[in-house]
Amino acid sequence: MKILNKLQSRATELTNLNNILALLQWDQEVMLPVGASDGRASQFSVLSTIIHQKITDPLLGEILQDLNGVGEELSAADQALIRVVRREYEKNTKLPEKFVADFARLTSEALPVWVRARKQNDFAIFLPLLDEVISMSRQKADFLGYNDHPYDALLDLYEEGLTTAVLDILFGSLQKDLSPMLQRRISQQKSIAAKLEKLPPMEQGVQVRFTERLLAEIGYDFSRGRQDISAHPFTTSLGHNDRRVTNRFNPDSLEFIFSALHEGGHALYEQNIGSAYSDSPLDEGVSLGIHESQSRLWENVIGRSHLFWQTYYPLLQEFFPHQFKNISLDDFVGYINRVDPGMIRVEADEVSYNLHVLIRFELEKGLIDGTITAADLPGLWNEKYNNYLGVTVDSDANGVLQDIHWAHGSFGYFPTYTIGNLAAAQIWHRYCLNDTDCRQTLQQGKLAKIRKWLTDNIYCHGALYPPAELLRRVCGEELNSSYFIEYLKNKPEFSL
Amino acid sequence: MKILNKLQSRATELTNLNNILALLQWDQEVMLPVGASDGRASQFSVLSTIIHQKITDPLLGEILQDLNGVGEELSAADQALIRVVRREYEKNTKLPEKFVADFARLTSEALPVWVRARKQNDFAIFLPLLDEVISMSRQKADFLGYNDHPYDALLDLYEEGLTTAVLDILFGSLQKDLSPMLQRRISQQKSIAAKLEKLPPMEQGVQVRFTERLLAEIGYDFSRGRQDISAHPFTTSLGHNDRRVTNRFNPDSLEFIFSALHEGGHALYEQNIGSAYSDSPLDEGVSLGIHESQSRLWENVIGRSHLFWQTYYPLLQEFFPHQFKNISLDDFVGYINRVDPGMIRVEADEVSYNLHVLIRFELEKGLIDGTITAADLPGLWNEKYNNYLGVTVDSDANGVLQDIHWAHGSFGYFPTYTIGNLAAAQIWHRYCLNDTDCRQTLQQGKLAKIRKWLTDNIYCHGALYPPAELLRRVCGEELNSSYFIEYLKNKPEFSL
Numbered sequence: 001m002k003i004l005n006k007l008q009s010r011a012t013e014l015t016n017l018n019n020i021l022a023l024l025q026w027d028q029e030v031m032l033p034v035g036a037s038d039g040r041a042s043q044f045s046v047l048s049t050i051i052h053q054k055i056t057d058p059l060l061g062e063i064l065q066d067l068n069g070v071g072e073e074l075s076a077a078d079q080a081l082i083r084v085v086r087r088e089y090e091k092n093t094k095l096p097e098k099f100v101a102d103f104a105r106l107t108s109e110a111l112p113v114w115v116r117a118r119k120q121n122d123f124a125i126f127l128p129l130l131d132e133v134i135s136m137s138r139q140k141a142d143f144l145g146y147n148d149h150p151y152d153a154l155l156d157l158y159e160e161g162l163t164t165a166v167l168d169i170l171f172g173s174l175q176k177d178l179s180p181m182l183q184r185r186i187s188q189q190k191s192i193a194a195k196l197e198k199l200p201p202m203e204q205g206v207q208v209r210f211t212e213r214l215l216a217e218i219g220y221d222f223s224r225g226r227q228d229i230s231a232h233p234f235t236t237s238l239g240h241n242d243r244r245v246t247n248r249f250n251p252d253s254l255e256f257i258f259s260a261l262h263e264g265g266h267a268l269y270e271q272n273i274g275s276a277y278s279d280s281p282l283d284e285g286v287s288l289g290i291h292e293s294q295s296r297l298w299e300n301v302i303g304r305s306h307l308f309w310q311t312y313y314p315l316l317q318e319f320f321p322h323q324f325k326n327i328s329l330d331d332f333v334g335y336i337n338r339v340d341p342g343m344i345r346v347e348a349d350e351v352s353y354n355l356h357v358l359i360r361f362e363l364e365k366g367l368i369d370g371t372i373t374a375a376d377l378p379g380l381w382n383e384k385y386n387n388y389l390g391v392t393v394d395s396d397a398n399g400v401l402q403d404i405h406w407a408h409g410s411f412g413y414f415p416t417y418t419i420g421n422l423a424a425a426q427i428w429h430r431y432c433l434n435d436t437d438c439r440q441t442l443q444q445g446k447l448a449k450i451r452k453w454l455t456d457n458i459y460c461h462g463a464l465y466p467p468a469e470l471l472r473r474v475c476g477e478e479l480n481s482s483y484f485i486e487y488l489k490n491k492p493e494f495s496l
Numbered sequence: 497m498k499i500l501n502k503l504q505s506r507a508t509e510l511t512n513l514n515n516i517l518a519l520l521q522w523d524q525e526v527m528l529p530v531g532a533s534d535g536r537a538s539q540f541s542v543l544s545t546i547i548h549q550k551i552t553d554p555l556l557g558e559i560l561q562d563l564n565g566v567g568e569e570l571s572a573a574d575q576a577l578i579r580v581v582r583r584e585y586e587k588n589t590k591l592p593e594k595f596v597a598d599f600a601r602l603t604s605e606a607l608p609v610w611v612r613a614r615k616q617n618d619f620a621i622f623l624p625l626l627d628e629v630i631s632m633s634r635q636k637a638d639f640l641g642y643n644d645h646p647y648d649a650l651l652d653l654y655e656e657g658l659t660t661a662v663l664d665i666l667f668g669s670l671q672k673d674l675s676p677m678l679q680r681r682i683s684q685q686k687s688i689a690a691k692l693e694k695l696p697p698m699e700q701g702v703q704v705r706f707t708e709r710l711l712a713e714i715g716y717d718f719s720r721g722r723q724d725i726s727a728h729p730f731t732t733s734l735g736h737n738d739r740r741v742t743n744r745f746n747p748d749s750l751e752f753i754f755s756a757l758h759e760g761g762h763a764l765y766e767q768n769i770g771s772a773y774s775d776s777p778l779d780e781g782v783s784l785g786i787h788e789s790q791s792r793l794w795e796n797v798i799g800r801s802h803l804f805w806q807t808y809y810p811l812l813q814e815f816f817p818h819q820f821k822n823i824s825l826d827d828f829v830g831y832i833n834r835v836d837p838g839m840i841r842v843e844a845d846e847v848s849y850n851l852h853v854l855i856r857f858e859l860e861k862g863l864i865d866g867t868i869t870a871a872d873l874p875g876l877w878n879e880k881y882n883n884y885l886g887v888t889v890d891s892d893a894n895g896v897l898q899d900i901h902w903a904h905g906s907f908g909y910f911p912t913y914t915i916g917n918l919a920a921a922q923i924w925h926r927y928c929l930n931d932t933d934c935r936q937t938l939q940q941g942k943l944a945k946i947r948k949w950l951t952d953n954i955y956c957h958g959a960l961y962p963p964a965e966l967l968r969r970v971c972g973e974e975l976n977s978s979y980f981i982e983y984l985k986n987k988p989e990f991s992l
Contacts, residue, residue, distance in 0.1 A: 012542075013542050016538050016539050016541075016542040016543075017542060017543075019535070019539055020516060020520065020539050020542075020543060023519060023520065023523060023539075024516065024519065027519060027523065031527075031722065032738070033718070033719055033720050033721055033722055033737065033738055033740075034719050035717075035719045035720040035737040035738075036720060036734070036735055036737040036738035038737070039515070039734070039735030039736055039737050039738055039774070039775070040735065040738075042508075042512050042735075042775055043512050043515055043516050043519075043735065045512075046508075046509050046512040046513060046516075047512075047513075047516060050546065221531075222529070223529055223530050223531045224529050224531040224532060225529055226527065226529055238532070238535070239532055239535030239536065239538075239539065240535055241529065241531040241532040241534070241535050242528070242529055242531075242532035242535055242536075244529075278535070279535070279538055
C-alpha cells in the first residue's frame with residue numbers, strides 16, 4: 001500500500017514537529033531566560049505555521065480521500081493512524097485560516113487582561129474580551145459542526161466523542177450524590193492535628209530527592225525522562241523516550257508529593273505506550289480524560305490510600321524526620337484526605353472537586369448555547385458555589401476569575417477533569433475484579449503489578465482506540481459515575 | 497522594495513528555524529535523557545530537512561536573482577542581508593542533495609568508529625573511514641569551487657574569504673618565531689609551586705557560583721542567557737535574547753575559570769549585537785575566527801593577565817579560602833601562564849597552541865590537495881610534533897586521533913582557532929592605542945569600558961561586515977601575526 005506509506009511518512013514528520021514544539025514549550029516553562037520570551041514567541045509562531053501548513057496540506061487531503069473506505073483489511077494500528085490523522089486534518093481544515101489567526105490574536109490579548117483583572121479583583125476589566133472569546137467560541141463550534149448541541153463540537157476537541165447529553169447524565173447523578181455527601185463528611189470529620197497544619201519548613205533539595213524516589217517507586221523511568229522545576233507542575237512528551245515531568249516545591253506545603261504522583265501518573269501512561277508507535281500520532285495518551293484518569297488514579301486512588309502509605313510513610317519520615325517523626329500514620333493519612341470545600345478548584349478535596357467542575361460545565365454549556373451571557377457569570381458563579389458547595393465566594397478573583405481556561409479560549413476542557421476522576425474509580429474497580437487481593441497488593445507496595453495491568457490494558461495502546469472504546473474494552477461497559485460515588489462512600493480514609 | 501521584504505521574511509523564518517535547531521542541540525548536550533537520543537536524531541533530521549528545503553528553495557533563488565545588481569541605494573544592513581543569504585543559498589545549492597545525504601551518513605558512521613579507534617589506540621580501525629571522509633571532502637571542495645587551492649573552498653565555509661595563501665604566510669611567520677620562543681620560555685621558567693599542582697578538591701556548587709560571579713563581572717547578562725553543565729563547554733544562540741553558555745566542573749582543575757571566560761567572551765559578542773538584527777541572519781558573530789578572537793581575548797589576553805587578577809584574585813580566595821589563602825597572587829598568575837608543551841591541543845599553553853594548529857593546517861592542506869594520504873598521517877603527525885614542539889607523541893590516541901574534527905568531516909575548521917588568537921592580540925593592541933591607560937583600566941577591573949569599546953567596534957555589527965573587512969575597520973590593516981608574537985614576547989606573566 002504505497003498510499004499508506006505516504007500517510008505514515010507525513011504522520012512521522014508531523015509527530016516530530018509536534019515533539020519539537022513540545023520542547024519549545026518545556027524550555028519556556030523550565031529554562032527560558034526572562035528576557036527571551038519575545039524570541040520564543042516568534043519561534044512558536046514560525047513552527048506552528050509550518051505544522052498548520054502540513055496538517056492542512058491539500059495533498060494530505062487527497063491521501064486521506066484515497067484511503068476512504070479502506071479499512072477492514074488493514075491492521076488495527078494502520079486503521080487508527082488513518083482515523084487520527086483524518087481527525088486532525090478535519091479539525092484544522094474546518095476552521096478558516098483567518099479565524100484561527102484572529103482567535104489566536106484575541107486569546108493572546110485576553111491572557112494578560114485576565115491576569116490584570118484577577119490581580120485587581122475586577123471582573124469588568126475582563127468582561128469585554130471574555131465576551132469576544134465566547135462569541136468566537138460559538139463561531140468555532142459552528143465551523144466544526146455538531147449534531148445536537150454546539151458545545152459538543154468543543155468537547156470533542158479535548159475528548160473525542162464526548163457530548164453534552166452524556167455529561168448531563170454524569171453530572172446530574174454526581175450533583176445529586178456529592179452535595180449531601182459533602183455536608184455529611186464535614187460534620188463527621190475529626191479536627192486536624194495542629195502540628196500537621198503548621199509543619200516546620202521542608203528543605204527544597206530534600207523535597208526534590210523524595211519526589212525522585214517516589215517517581216522511581218511507582219515506576220517512572222528516569223533514563224527516558226527527567227523532573228524539573230516550573231511554576232505549575234506539568235507532564236510533556238518530547239518523544240517516545242522523552243516524557244518529562246515538572247513539579248514545584250513550597251517549603252510549607254505537601255502539594256509536591258501529590259503533584260509528583262499526579263504528573264507521574266501522566267508520565268507512566270506515556271512511558272508505557274508500545275514502542276511500535278514511536279514517532280507516530282498514536283504515541284500519546286488517547287484523550288485528556290483518559291490521561292487524567294491515570295494521573296488521578298496514582299495521585300488519589302493509590303496515592304491518598306492508607307494502604308499505600310503503610311509502605312511509604314516510613315520513607316517520608318526518613319526523608320523528613322523533623323516534620324513527621326511524631327505524627328502517626330493515621331493522622332497523616334487523615335490529613336491528606338480531609339474534606340474541606342473551598343473557593344478554589346485546584347485546591348479541592350476529592351469530594352468537592354467535581355462540584356467545581358460541574359459549575360463550570362453548566363456555565364460553559366449556557367454560554368455556548370446562548371442562554372447565559374458573560375455579564376451573568378459572577379452572579380451565577382457565586383450562587384452555584386453557595387448551592388452546590390455551601391461556599392460563600394469572597395471575591396471574583398477567588399471566584400469566576402480563578403481559572404486561566406476561558407482566557408485561553410479552552411471552552412470544553414473542564415469536563416475532562418471529571419471524566420478523569422470517574423474513569424479512575426471505574427478502572428480501579430475493574431483492576432480489583434482482576435486482582436482480588438488488590439488491597440494487599442497496594443499494602444505491600446507491589447506497584448509494579450498494578451502498573452503492569454494498566455500497561456497491558458491501557459498504556460500500551462497509546463491512541464489506538466477512541467477513549468470511549470478503550471474504556472469499554474477495559475471495563476466492559478460505558479463510563480458512569482457509580483464507581484466514583486461508591487469509591488468515595490466507602491473510602492475508609494475519610495473516617496480517620 | 498517588495499522583493500526585499502520577501503527576502504527579509506524568508507530570512508526571518510530561517511533564522512527562527514535555526515534558533516530552534518540550536519535549542520534541540522543545546523537540550524541534547526545539557527538536558528536530554530540518556531534513552532532519548534534516537535528520538536532527538538529524528539527531530540534533527542526532520543527540522544534540518546525543512547531548513548535545507550527552505551534555503552535551497554528555487555523561489556529564494558529567484559528573489560536573489562532579482563536582487564542582482566541592487567545594492568548601492570540600500571542600507572548597509574540590507575546589503576549585508578542579501579550577501580549573507582546569497583552565501584548560504586549558494587553554499588547549499590552547490591552541493592547535490594545526494595552528496596549531502598551521503599556525507600552526513602558517512603560522518604555519522606565515522607564518529608563512533610573514531611571513538612573506538614581512539615579508545616583502543618588503533619589508527620587502523622579509523623583509517624578506511626577517514627580515507628573516505630577525505631575523499632568526499634575533496635569532492636566537496638570541487639562542488640563548492642575555488643580559485644587557487646581546493647582547501648580554500650573548505651576554509652571559506654568557516655571563515656569567509658580565508659585562503660591557503662593567507663594561512664601559508666601567517667603560519668610561516670608563526671612557526672619561525674614560536675618554536676624558538678617555546679624552547680626559550682621553558683628554559684627560563686621557574687618551577688611551579690607544588691601546592692598549586694595539587695590543590696584540595698573544589699566543591700562543584702562553589703565553582704558554579706564563582707563562574708556565575710565572574711560572568712556577571714565581565715558583563716554577561718543572565719536575564720538574556722543562562723549557564724548550565726555539559727560534557728564540553730560551549731556557547732550557543734537560541735535567539736537575540738537567549739545566548740547560553742555551558743561549563744564543566746572538575747574538582748581538581750582550574751579549567752572551569754578559563755572556560756567561563758572563554759565561553760563568556762563568545763557570549764558577550766552575541767549578547768551585544770545590535771537589536772535591529774534580531775531574528776535576522778546578521779544576528780550572529782560574523783565568523784568562527786572573529787568569534788574565537790573574542791573568547792581568547794577574554795580568556796587569555798584579559799583573563800590570564802596579572803592586572804586582571806589584581807582585582808579578581810581576592811574574590812577567588814574568598815570563594816576558595818582553603819585552596820588559595822596561602823598562595824600568592826604572583827604564584828597563581830605564574831601557574832595559570834606556565835608554558836608546558838604537550839601532546840594535547842586543548843590543554844596547550846598560549847605559546848604552544850598555534851603550533852598544534854599549524855600541524856593540522858599543514859596536514860589538512862596536503863590531504864585535500866592529494867600530496868598526503870590518510871595512511872601517512874600518524875608518521876607525519878609524530879614527526880611534526882617532534883620538530884615544532886619538541887614533543888614525543890606516545891600513542892596515536894594522544895596524537896593523530898585526539899580531535900573529533902576529521903571524523904565530523906570538518907576540514908578547514910582548525911585554522912580559525914589561530915585566526916582567533918592572532919586577531920585577539922591585534923584587536924587588544926588597537927584597543928590600547930585608543931585607551932592609552934589600558935593597563936590601568938584592566939588593573940582597576942573597569943571591564944565595562946573595555947566591553948563598551950568592543951561592542952561599539954565589533955559586537956554591535958553582528959554579521960554586517962565580512963570578517964576581513966570588519967578587522968580592517970577595527971584595526972586599520974589586515975590580520976597579521978606580529979601583534980600576537982609581540983604580545984607573547986612582552987607578556988610579563990611568563991617571567992613570574
